[in-house]
Amino acid sequence: MFKYDSVHGQWKHHELKVKDSKTLLFGNKEVTVFGFRNPEEIPWGETGAEFVVESTGVFTDRDKAAAHLKVIHDQFGIVEGLMTTVHSITATQKTVDGPSSKDWRGGRAASFNIIPSSTGAAKVSDSSSIFDAKAGIALNDNFVKIVSWYDNEWGYSSRVIDLIRHIATSQ
Incomplete structure (x- = not known):
């Protein structure tokens, strides 16, 4: 699925190989892969992971998203969201x-x-979204409705990479 993608095309950046059942090789860079349904089972400390991005689409209700929301709330605060x-x-x-x-x-x-x-709709675009300023409204002091048109997968992935680069250079 990674090497050949109907939407994004064939992976052309460097050679992609399977080293073993738990390791992919992107050129000479080893990447460990896991098959756990629960991210808490992944041995993050052993992998040397500096950044973790959860974007499976599995954590879609309040109970499933609670762990993610707690981290965001503890670090930044959440008043309302939709x-x-x-x-x-x-x-x-x-x-x-x-x-x-x-x-x-x-x-x-x-x-x-x-x-x-x-x-699951996707078009390849490096833009995360097109902001429609006239469609938004401030509902109250804590809740602002923002409308934008966006690419669901590629734009999101592009912004995640930008965010990780920003965090990495800010440390």
């Missing part, structure tokens, strides 16, 4: 109304409805 994603039609949505094995919403015609759904 995120809504609206994107174009996906490959799994219906073009006309019809039965859906997923749920009744998934059976609605995507071109005529804004349908709550999980997302």
